[in-house]
Structure formats: C-alpha cells, structure tokens
Amino acid sequence: MFPQIGARAPRRSRWSQAQRSWRLHWQLYLLVSVPLAYFVVFKYIPMSFSVIAFKDYSPVLGPWGSEWVGLRNFQALFSNPVFGTLLKNTLILAFYLVLASFPIPLLLALALNEIRNGWFKRTVQMVTYAPYFISTVVVVSITILLLSPRIGIVDANVLGDPSYFRHIYVWTDVWQTAGYSAVIYLAALAGIDPTLHESAKIDGASRLQRIRHVDLPGIMPTAVIMLILAAGNMMAIGFEKAYLLQNNLNLAQSEIIPTYVYKTGLINADFSMATAVGLFNSVVNLCLLLVVNFIAKRITGSGLWR
Amino acid sequence: MNKVRIREPFGDRVFLIVVKIMLAVALVVVLLPLLYIVASSLSSPDAVNSGRVTFWPVEFSTEAYRNVLSNAEVLRGYYNSLIYAVAGTLISVTLTVAIAYPLSRKTFYGRNVLMTLLIFTMLFSGGLIPTYMVVHDLGMLDTRWALLIPNAIGVWQVIIARTFFANSIPDELYEAAMLDGASELRVLRSVVLPLSKPLLAVLALMYTIYQWNTYFDALVYLKDPDLYPLQIVLRNMLILDKSRTGAVDLAQQMHQLQLANVLKYALIVVSSVPVLAIYPFVARHFTKGVMVGAVKG
Known part of the structure; x- marks a missing residue:
C-alpha cells in the first residue's frame, strides 16, 4: 500500500559482497587459512581416503591407485560371524550407557537444587565433579x-x-561423569524464573x-539436547x-567396533577392512543422530537444528 | 522483634531429609574409592597385600612414593606429558582463536560455509585408518608432532570461542578501532584478546586436560618409548603389569613383588595430582566455558 520508507537497498550480489569482505578483512582470511588447512588435511583428506573401503589397498599404489573391489570388503564383513557379535556388543553397550548416564545427573542436579x-x-558438588x-x-x-580378587573388595573374578x-x-562411567553433567542441569535450573x-x-x-511441575518442564529442553548429543555419540x-x-x-x-577397527587396521594391518568397518560405524552413527533429532523435534519441538 | 519463620510443611521436611541422605550417599560413593587409593598408597606393602587397608593408611610408609619418584620411566613420562601439555595447549589455543575470531565477525564473508564445514566433521569422520595414513604420509609417525597436530583443534572449542567473541565484544568497538586506523590483526591483538582472558583460560584448561589425560594418539602414533606420555607409561605399569624390576636375589625379588602393588596406588596418586590440584581453582571457569558453548550464537 505505502512505499516503505527507508527500505533496504537491493541486496548486493554475492560477488561484490565477497570483494568488500576481502578488502575489509583480508588479514582475517590469511589468519583463517592455517586452521582451515588443518581441517582440510586432518579431517577432509582422511574422509576422501575412506575410498579404500571399496578398494584392495596397497601401500605402494596409494589410496587412489589401488584396485577397486566394489563392495567386496563389506560383503566379507557382513558374512563374517564376528560381525553380528560386534554390532550387538556395540549397540547394547551404547544403549546401556545412554540409558544409565542420562537420569542420574538429572537426579543429582534436582537434589542439589533443593x-x-x-x-x-x-x-557434594566439588567431590562428584572431581572424577571428571x-x-x-x-x-x-x-x-x-x-x-x-586378591586385594580388592570382591572375591569372584569379575574382570575376567x-x-x-x-x-x-x-x-x-556414571561414577566419572555424573557430577560434571549435573552442572549443566544446575545451570538450567538456575535459569528458571x-x-x-x-x-x-x-x-x-x-x-x-x-519439582514435577516447575523444575522438570524448565530443564526439559536442556535434557533433550543432552540426550540427542548422547545418542548421536553412541557409536563413537x-x-x-x-x-x-x-x-x-x-x-x-568387550569386543566392540572401535577396538576391532584398531586391531584389524593397526595390528593386523588390513587397512581396507578396518576402514570399511569404520565407515559402516560412521554411517550408522550419522543415521542415529538424524533419527533421534527428528524424534526429539516431533515430541518437544526442540532439536539440535531449528 | 521476633523473627517469624514459616515452617515448611511436614511432608516437605521429610522430603528434604531424604534428598540430603541421597546426596550423602552420592558423596560417599564417589569419595570412597579415591580415599582407598590414597590410603593404600601411604601404607606398608605388607598391609596392602594382606588386605588390611580400608580408608586410612595402615603402617604409614612413603616407600612407594620414593620408589615412584625415582623411577626413570615415570619421570620421563612426566617430562614428556609436560611438553605435550604446554606445547599442545599453545598450538591448540592459537589455532582455535585464529578460526573462531573471524567466524564471529558478522561481515566476514563465507562464515556460514566455513562453519558448516566444521560442524560436518563432528557428524562424520574418515575414521582411524585414513587419519593414520595422513599422519604417516606427513612423516609425523613416531615424532612429538603426532600428538600435537592431528587433534589440535576441537570443533566444540571453536564454537565456545566464537560464541564468546560474538556475545562479549560489542560491534562499536570494531568501528572505533577501524576509525583509528587499526588493522584487523592489530584489533585482535590489542582490543579483542585483552578482553577475552576468561575465554583463553577456559580453552587453555580444556586443551591441557585433554593432553594430560589422553593416551589414544600415543598408542596409535608412537613406538619410541622415549616419547611416551605419562598415560602410556601408566597403562604399561598399571594395566599391563610391565614394570621392570632390577632385583637380583630372592629376598629382594619378594620385596619388589610386594611393593609392586603399592607402587600402583602411589602412581595413580602422583599422576592425578597435577590435574586434581588445579581443579578446585578452575572448576568454575570450566563450567562457565561449557555454558558459553551451550548458548546458541
């Protein structure tokens, strides 16, 4: 209806924006180049080296020159009877850890808050925080x-x-991290009106x-994010x-995917197989994170990404 | 005038007592193992091996400590870990600031792409072997660099630093500095960093504790015992039971064997003391750092 007064100038093109930013901040671009190189060299190049999961890696030919074998490594992995045990051990341990280490810091924080x-x-805070x-x-x-069994407090050989x-x-793990995680909830509790x-x-x-009707709803968003982070890191x-x-x-x-990757790759020097297992693990991890985030968003309306 | 206090209802008072008992239980559960370790480390080998030590030293003795502190392997591990902690922290904090500060500037073109690039490495990684291949290709295997560089920057720490810069350095400050003709790096050095001491303390702390406590990188990248950090030395002596005894005669060997267990307790105390000693002073900053990162910036 009315022409807006002081309407924004038409958006500059990306190119001129970039040019302006370079003129203003060229020193910052130089500054950023070193850490950026770090991320390229130690994060992105390794990602590209994951191709050896689909190759028969030979150190002489290098990751790019080695011969393609398609999904052979994965077929060998999935048909290996060890794989089932490995996956089961990893998942059970991961779920158990998330389930046990989620409620206890929450209870600790609620109790401390009272x-x-x-x-x-x-x-109590100082001591429970220390093991972290x-x-x-x-x-x-x-x-x-x-x-x-000899000097300890139990007789049976529980370690074996x-x-x-x-x-x-x-x-x-709960012993070591409960106090630390509780601090995060305590801060959230302090933020309640x-x-x-x-x-x-x-x-x-x-x-x-x-506690039920004021504290718990108040720290719910924090709890959801903590749970997502924990679930997202499950496979890691x-x-x-x-x-x-x-x-x-x-x-x-006790044999789980990370320990198996270490032994296969660095002790038995089967680089391709170890990378295939690692890649499988990363993909499962990523999927879990996306699924948990999706569910959390559906239920509570808050997720990691808006 | 009499102060009128409203007494809490009976149910609430009972509830509060239950809460206190729960907290006392938590306190005891965390504290007792630590007390047992300290008590054992200060007891005679005979008392420890016969299981007479509970939470107070029995037949007080500092023999274990004298042994640990004169052990060449332990001392070298200590020395190496100090190097890794100091050098690693310097490198890590510098690199973290170098990427977090530009990311915090609103007019820095490309910051969103850069941030996405960083976040993606949290979600997906090449994994152990591909990273090992890169470290190998760079000729870093079996050098101190292998512990200092490949894990130098934590994305979480970058997020903490970026959030701090974005929230606590007002834009007007940049404008004022620019009007005075200061260059970007000059602004960072003379304006931003002096205002960011709490952040630098938090970052330094996080990286120091990481370097002091981790053993994984050393396990993967180092073969030379001269470069081993303390944690690897600990693992060899405490978990793999690979301590060397120089004893010749049988009586001496028996004593060494007895001592071996007490040595472990002393070793645990000696290796954890540096971190636990600074912890009460820094705990508050540490949590503050965690909070800063939790705020979406």
Whole structure:
C-alpha cells in the first residue's frame, strides 16, 4: 500500500559482497587459512581416503591407485560371524550407557537444587565433579585394583567374566561423569524464573510437586539436547576405556567396533577392512543422530537444528 | 522483634531429609574409592597385600612414593606429558582463536560455509585408518608432532570461542578501532584478546586436560618409548603389569613383588595430582566455558 520508507537497498550480489569482505578483512582470511588447512588435511583428506573401503589397498599404489573391489570388503564383513557379535556388543553397550548416564545427573542436579547453599552442597558438588578430571587409564586402573580378587573388595573374578564387562564399563562411567553433567542441569535450573516457584508455593504445592511441575518442564529442553548429543555419540563410544578394560577372558562382550577397527587396521594391518568397518560405524552413527533429532523435534519441538 | 519463620510443611521436611541422605550417599560413593587409593598408597606393602587397608593408611610408609619418584620411566613420562601439555595447549589455543575470531565477525564473508564445514566433521569422520595414513604420509609417525597436530583443534572449542567473541565484544568497538586506523590483526591483538582472558583460560584448561589425560594418539602414533606420555607409561605399569624390576636375589625379588602393588596406588596418586590440584581453582571457569558453548550464537 505505502512505499516503505527507508527500505533496504537491493541486496548486493554475492560477488561484490565477497570483494568488500576481502578488502575489509583480508588479514582475517590469511589468519583463517592455517586452521582451515588443518581441517582440510586432518579431517577432509582422511574422509576422501575412506575410498579404500571399496578398494584392495596397497601401500605402494596409494589410496587412489589401488584396485577397486566394489563392495567386496563389506560383503566379507557382513558374512563374517564376528560381525553380528560386534554390532550387538556395540549397540547394547551404547544403549546401556545412554540409558544409565542420562537420569542420574538429572537426579543429582534436582537434589542439589533443593538444598540451601552451604558447605554440604559445595562439598557434594566439588567431590562428584572431581572424577571428571581423572584420566581413563587411572579410572580403569582404580577399577581393576578394586575388583581384583586378591586385594580388592570382591572375591569372584569379575574382570575376567564377560557378563560383568558392560556393568563395569557403564557404572564406572556414571561414577566419572555424573557430577560434571549435573552442572549443566544446575545451570538450567538456575535459569528458571523464581516467580514460578513463588506462585506454586502460594498455591500450596509441595517440594515434590514443584519439582514435577516447575523444575522438570524448565530443564526439559536442556535434557533433550543432552540426550540427542548422547545418542548421536553412541557409536563413537570410547575406544580408550573399552580397550583398557578388555582382556582375553571377557572378549565375548568387550569386543566392540572401535577396538576391532584398531586391531584389524593397526595390528593386523588390513587397512581396507578396518576402514570399511569404520565407515559402516560412521554411517550408522550419522543415521542415529538424524533419527533421534527428528524424534526429539516431533515430541518437544526442540532439536539440535531449528 | 521476633523473627517469624514459616515452617515448611511436614511432608516437605521429610522430603528434604531424604534428598540430603541421597546426596550423602552420592558423596560417599564417589569419595570412597579415591580415599582407598590414597590410603593404600601411604601404607606398608605388607598391609596392602594382606588386605588390611580400608580408608586410612595402615603402617604409614612413603616407600612407594620414593620408589615412584625415582623411577626413570615415570619421570620421563612426566617430562614428556609436560611438553605435550604446554606445547599442545599453545598450538591448540592459537589455532582455535585464529578460526573462531573471524567466524564471529558478522561481515566476514563465507562464515556460514566455513562453519558448516566444521560442524560436518563432528557428524562424520574418515575414521582411524585414513587419519593414520595422513599422519604417516606427513612423516609425523613416531615424532612429538603426532600428538600435537592431528587433534589440535576441537570443533566444540571453536564454537565456545566464537560464541564468546560474538556475545562479549560489542560491534562499536570494531568501528572505533577501524576509525583509528587499526588493522584487523592489530584489533585482535590489542582490543579483542585483552578482553577475552576468561575465554583463553577456559580453552587453555580444556586443551591441557585433554593432553594430560589422553593416551589414544600415543598408542596409535608412537613406538619410541622415549616419547611416551605419562598415560602410556601408566597403562604399561598399571594395566599391563610391565614394570621392570632390577632385583637380583630372592629376598629382594619378594620385596619388589610386594611393593609392586603399592607402587600402583602411589602412581595413580602422583599422576592425578597435577590435574586434581588445579581443579578446585578452575572448576568454575570450566563450567562457565561449557555454558558459553551451550548458548546458541
């Protein structure tokens, strides 16, 4: 109806925008070139080297010169009886880890949020946060020392029993990271509008009711993002810890995809097969992330990407 | 005047007690294993091996510590890890700022493409072997560079840094600096970085702890024991039980065997002390850093 006053000038073409940006920021482009080279060399070139999953890799011919074999590596992988066990072990461990390490930090944060600021609260926070800074090697060492039959607190050889491996892996992980993850929820809880609590109090809501109807909805978006991140990283499950906890006796459940990739690739030097397994893992991981993100968006309206 | 306090309802008071008991349980569960390790490391080998140590040293002895601190392998690992931590942190923080700062500037053409390029590496990666091939081709295998360069930049850290720059450096500052004729790099050095000390502290901390605690890269890229970081030395001595004994006669061997277990406890304490000692001072900054990254920028 009315011609807009102060309407924006027509958008400059991309080319002139780029030129202007170069004139203004040429030093920044030079600055960025070094880290950019890093990403190209250590992230994107390896991605392109994944082609050897479809080749019979020979170090002499290099990744590009080696002979194409199509899907032969994948066929060999899928028909290998080890593959089923491997996939099962990885998925069960990953799901178990996500399920166990999701609720506990949440409970810890809700509990910490209930009590008054004081030495007790500070102590609990400090102590539960500390294991996050301890290295995996040390955590596994502590576990082994505590669980070893001779000097430890249990008699049975739980470290050599495959059926205990997952419990040990998951619960030591919860031990190490619960305090750290709780901090994120505590920050979200601190961000909840205090007037909500006030009015709930006036309405006669008990502490438990306020947790249910004020706190929980308040930290829901944070919780969803944490869950997506955890689910998205499921297949990237830690090599470090699984490999350290592994021994010849518990392999039946402790052999997972990352440890298998390491052994096939670097110990048996079968580069093509190891890359095929790794590629399979990356693709499954990516799909899981997309699916979880989609579901989360459907249910709560918030996902990683808007 | 009497202060009138509204007493909480009975149900709420009971609930609060339950909450406190739960927290006390959590505290104990986290603390006890750590106490046991420290207590054992300070006990006599005999007391540890016969299982008499619980959460307090029995037959106090510092023999294990004296042994650990005079062990050449441990000392070399310590030295190497210090090098990796200091050099790695310097390289990583520099590179992270170098890419995060331009990404934070609204007029920097191409920032969206660049960011997408970075985020994609979080979703999909070439994997272990292709990365190993690149490191091999660059001739970095069995050199210190293999631990410093291939994992130098964390995308998560870039996001944290970019968000910090975008949110805490006002645009007016750039305009003012430009009017004064300062070049872009000059602005970064003299205006932005001095205002970003909390960020630099957080980044340095995250990278230092990563370098100190990781062992994977060393396992994959290093064969030369002289270059081993502390974590690999720990793994060999604690988990693979590969500590060398120089004992000659039987009595000495028996003692060495007894000592071996206590040594492990002392080793755990000695290797974790640097990180745990700085942690109470930096914990707040650390969480702040995590929060900054969580805000979508």
